[in-house]
Amino acid sequence: MHHVVLEQWSRRASRVHALDPRAKLVVTLLLLIAIATSPALGGAQFAAYAGLLAAVVLAAGLPPGGVALRAGIVLPFAGALAVMNWLAGDVARSVAILLKSYLSVFAALVLVGTTPVARLFAGLERLGAPRSLVLVLQFLYRYLFVISEQAQHMRLAAQSRGALERAPRRTRLRAPASAVAVLFARSYRRAEAVYQAMLARGFAGHVEPVAPLRLAGKDLLAAGAASGAILAIRLGL
Amino acid sequence: MHIPDGFLSTPVWAGLGAAGLSAVGLLGRRVQRELAESAVPRLGVMGAFVFAAQMINFPIAAGTSGHLVGSALLTYTLGPAPAALVMSAVLVLQALVFQDGGILALGANVVNMALAAVLVAHLCYRYLERSQLRGAGMFAGGALSVLVAGGLALAELGLSGVRIPPAILGLSLGLLAVNGLIEGALTLAVVRALERLSPGWVRKPEAEARPALGILLIAGLLLVTAGVLVASAAPDSLEWLAEEVGLAERARHLFETPLADYQARFIAWPWLAQATAGLAGLAAAFALSVSLGRLLIRRRRG
Numbered sequence: 001m002h003h004v005v006l007e008q009w010s011r012r013a014s015r016v017h018a019l020d021p022r023a024k025l026v027v028t029l030l031l032l033i034a035i036a037t038s039p040a041l042g043g044a045q046f047a048a049y050a051g052l053l054a055a056v057v058l059a060a061g062l063p064p065g066g067v068a069l070r071a072g073i074v075l076p077f078a079g080a081l082a083v084m085n086w087l088a089g090d091v092a093r094s095v096a097i098l099l100k101s102y103l104s105v106f107a108a109l110v111l112v113g114t115t116p117v118a119r120l121f122a123g124l125e126r127l128g129a130p131r132s133l134v135l136v137l138q139f140l141y142r143y144l145f146v147i148s149e150q151a152q153h154m155r156l157a158a159q160s161r162g163a164l165e166r167a168p169r170r171t172r173l174r175a176p177a178s179a180v181a182v183l184f185a186r187s188y189r190r191a192e193a194v195y196q197a198m199l200a201r202g203f204a205g206h207v208e209p210v211a212p213l214r215l216a217g218k219d220l221l222a223a224g225a226a227s228g229a230i231l232a233i234r235l236g237l
Numbered sequence: 238m239h240i241p242d243g244f245l246s247t248p249v250w251a252g253l254g255a256a257g258l259s260a261v262g263l264l265g266r267r268v269q270r271e272l273a274e275s276a277v278p279r280l281g282v283m284g285a286f287v288f289a290a291q292m293i294n295f296p297i298a299a300g301t302s303g304h305l306v307g308s309a310l311l312t313y314t315l316g317p318a319p320a321a322l323v324m325s326a327v328l329v330l331q332a333l334v335f336q337d338g339g340i341l342a343l344g345a346n347v348v349n350m351a352l353a354a355v356l357v358a359h360l361c362y363r364y365l366e367r368s369q370l371r372g373a374g375m376f377a378g379g380a381l382s383v384l385v386a387g388g389l390a391l392a393e394l395g396l397s398g399v400r401i402p403p404a405i406l407g408l409s410l411g412l413l414a415v416n417g418l419i420e421g422a423l424t425l426a427v428v429r430a431l432e433r434l435s436p437g438w439v440r441k442p443e444a445e446a447r448p449a450l451g452i453l454l455i456a457g458l459l460l461v462t463a464g465v466l467v468a469s470a471a472p473d474s475l476e477w478l479a480e481e482v483g484l485a486e487r488a489r490h491l492f493e494t495p496l497a498d499y500q501a502r503f504i505a506w507p508w509l510a511q512a513t514a515g516l517a518g519l520a521a522a523f524a525l526s527v528s529l530g531r532l533l534i535r536r537r538r539g
Contacts (some may be wrong), residue, residue, distance in 0.1 A: 003334055011478035032341050037247050073336050074241045081244065081399055088400040100243030105336050107241075112333060121334065124287070130265025132277050136326040139281020141334070144288055151289035176295045177426030180305060183293070184314070184427070185434050192278035198278065205277070 002070070009062055009113035015222075016060035016114045020215050021123030023223035028111045030227055031059055034234040035103050040096035046103060048233040052226075054107055069111065071106040078102065093226045117141055131206070138207050143194075147187055154179055239331065240344055240386050242339025243420035246397035247356045253393070254344030256455075261354055265397070272319065283315060284323045303416070308350065308386075309358035309424045314431070314438050317359040324351035349389040353384035372425060376472055376481075379424030380417040387413040 010017070016024075031049065038045050057064050085094035112120070116195040118138070125134040156178060195203075245253075270278070287307040297305050311320035325347050331337040338346045343493050358378035364375025391409060394401065457469075 002336075006334065029340070032242060032339075034343055036242065036245075036250065070336075074243075077241060077313060080334055081394075081401075084402060084405060085400050086491040088402065088508065090400055093398065093400075097243055101241045101339070102243075104242030104339055104341070108333070108336055108340055112336075117334060124508040129474065130262050130269075132269045132280075133261060133322060133326055133329070134458050135277045136281040136284060136322060137329060139278045140284035140288075140323075140326050143282045144330075147282070147285040147289040148292060151292045155293065166303055173426045174430070175420060176293050178430045178433075180290050180310075180423075180427045181430035181434055183290055184310075184431060184438070185284050188438070189277070189290075191282035194282065195278050 002073075005070075006109070006112050007117070010116045012061055012114075014060045014114070019114075019222055020213055020219040021115050021119045022126055022213065022215060023219040024111055024115055025120070025123050026129060027223050027226045027230070028107055031107050031230050032104055034230050035100055035107070038096075038100070039232065040092040041072070045233055045236075046099045047231075050106075052229055053103070053110055056110055056114075056226075057062070060110070062110070062113050067109050071102055071109055074101045076106045092209065117128060118203055118210075119213070126213060135205075135207065139194075143187075147183070147190075150186060151183055154183065179204070238350060238395065239328075239338030240342040240349075240390055242341050243505050244339075244394060244397060244399060245342055245345060245484050249397045250341050251391055253348050257344030257347035257352070261322070261347060263324050264318055264325070268322050269322060276319070280315070280319055281326070283311065284326050287311065287323065287327055295419075302377050303419045304422070305423045305427065306354075306383055306420055308354040309375070309382045309420065310427055312358040312378065312382075313362060313375060313424075313428055313440060316440055317355055320359075321351050321355040324355060327351075334391065345390070345467050346391055349386045349393075353389055354386040357385045358382040375428055376421040378421075378424045380421030383416075384413055384417040385419040387416070 031052075035046075035049055037048075054064065057067055075098075078098050082094040082098045085091075085097065115123070121134055121137050121141075124137075125131060158175065268280070272280075290307055290310075291304045295305070308320065308324050311323055314320075315323065321510060328338060328343065328346050330349055332340050332343050332346070358381070361378035361381055362374045365371065388410070391401070391406065405443075411538060428439055
C-alpha cells in the first residue's frame, strides 16, 4: 500500500533523511510556491526544478522510478482537466497544469519519503501550527490503521452473516448505517480508554518526539543552498 | 473533490491559504479553550473513524455503492468547531501522507471541505431543528455539505481560469447533486442508528443567536452558485460588464506591472471581473433570501 511504502522510504538513512524536518518543510514550501508561480510557458524552469528534485532523490537513496511512478497519482485528474483546456484552445495552460501538478506531487513525495510522519508533525508544530491541530494529527495517524482494521473486521463479519444478499429496499441503508454507528461507538470508547491510559503514564497535553529536533548548522546550510537554487531558477539567474 | 497543486492560480490559492490558515488557527485555539483536555486526543481518534467509516460501502442502486464523507455526521456528534478541526486534520494528513490534494491547495481544500461543509451542515441543523424539522435539517445539512464543498471547488477552478466545458460542468454538478442526496440519506441513517445505541452522542445545536453565521451560510451557498454560473455560462456578458464599469482597464493597470508574466496577464482581469460579478450576484441573492426569511417568520407569527 501507498503509505506503507512511504513509511519504509522515510526510515532509510541518508543525509537528506537526517536533516531537520523544519528545514525540509520550508524548502518544500518554497519549491511549491516557485512551481506554482512559474509562467505557464517556462519549460526550462520546469526542467530545472525536475533536475533539482532528481538530485535530492538520488542523494536520499530513494528509488527514482518508484517516486516518479507514485507521483503519477495526480495524472488522471490533471490529465482530464488538461485535455479540456487543450480542446478549449488554451494549450499553454493545459501543459502547465500537467507539469505543475506532477512536479508538486513529486516534491511532496520527496518530503514525506525522507521524513518519518512523527517528525514531520513535530516540525509542523515547531513552525507554529496550532498545538491542538498537531495533537489531533498525531492521534489521527496513530489510530488510523487500528480503526481501519476494525472496520475491515466488521465488514468481513457482516459479509459472513449474509450481508451480500439483496436486502429489501426500505431496510437496505439500515445495516451499513448501524455498522458506521457501531464503529463510531467503538472509536469513541477507545478514545476514552486511550486517554485514561495516557493520563496514567503522565501525559500532560503534549507529545514529545523521541529524538528532539535540533536545527544544526548543516540544516541551515542545506536549506540555504536549496533555497538559493530554487530562487535562482525562479528568478532566471 | 481534493484539488491538487498546479490547478489554482496564485491569487486563489494564496487567498484561500491565508483564510484557511487563520481560520484553523482560531479554531485550534477555540477548541483548546472550550473542550476538556481529554477531548483533544479523542478528536484524533474520531478523525481516524472518519477515514475508516469511508471504507464501509452503502448499496445505492443498480449495483453501485457509495460511502459517507462524514463532515455532517461529525458536526452533529462533536459540535461544529471540533468537527471543523478534525476535518482540517484529515485534509492535512491526506495532503501530506496520501498525496490526496495539494499542499499549497490545502487552504482551498480546508475552506471547502472542512470550514464551509461543516458550517453549512451546522446551520441547516440549527435552523431546522428549531422548527421541529430535525430529520430534515440533518438530511439537508448532509446534502448541502457535499454540494457546497464540491461547488466551491468547481468555482475556485473556474476563478483560476481553468476551462471546464459547460457539458462537463453540468455533468459534475449533476453528480454532485446525486452525491449530496446520498450523503444526506447516509448521515440521517447513521444518526438514527447512533441514537438507538445511545442518544447522548447526538448533540443538540446550541441556542445561540449569531446572525453572522447565517449570513456566512447564505454567502457560501451563493458564492457556489454565482461562481459556478460565472465560470460556466456567460464569460462574454461579464467581459462586457467589466468593460462597461471600467474595471478591466483599471485591473490591467493594477496587475500588469508587478506580475508581468504570461500567466498573470492572462488571469488578471477575468479573475477580477468574475469576482466582482460573483460578489454582485451574492449581494442580490442575499437580499432576496433575507427578505424571504422575514416573510416566512412573519407568516408563522401571524
